[in-house]
Amino acid sequence: MAYKFIDNYREKGARKRLVELLRKKGIEDEHVLNAIGKVPRHYFFDETFWNQAYKDIAFPIGEGQTISQPYTVAYQTELLHIRKGDKVLEIGTGCGYQTCILLELGAEVYTIERQEKLYLRTIQVLPHMGYKTNFFCGDGSKGMVKYAPFDKIIVTAGAPFVPEDMLKQLTIGGILVIPVGDEQSQQMVTILKVGDQDYEKIVLDTFRFVPLVGDKAW
């Protein structure tokens, strides 16, 4: 894949239109929309496919994985209620687009990807774009106990169930956002940790993610 880091008027315009589309689709958080408006999503595409970068679609990034649909990224991010300085664990870095959105919101991000080829590409691309963060390669289905606790945890692949380890690694008041279901479709689940053993769970809309693969997953 040949990356080119040029953000010209055509891409800037397309990004603005994407933001308006997401607003129409129901994304309300201006901070999230602002972040979508800032991150050059076409930098994650080969130049041949730049005309696809600001469509509201997922797109292949190699290794059988995808860059998430912008609406899905905005939807999950909105549910996290990110505040500046929040310590966030992202499971499923992929190409790093969601990571950039979290960084634009002022989060301190720990992100883990199980596919080494994607990890190696992303640790080069993001710093080149000016985003520096904590990248890890490995199975994130158990969370990352070494760096816990986290204020927020976001899982960007479809899980068969909510892994206990992730709940334990949340701060009190912390939020987990995770798609849960079978391999065909998953429902977005948010879990707020209200006490040491107390959680409030909300089940939301249906999505289709690539599978979360690992010890506490598929």
Ligand code: SAM
């Ligand atoms: N966050 C990405 C974005 O911004 O577009 C989307 C990532 S893609 C939909 C899901 C990613 O999760 C894939 O790159 C996949 O390899 C990764 N993944 C699946 N299971 C994982 C696991 N147990 N630990 C870490 N990453 C995992």
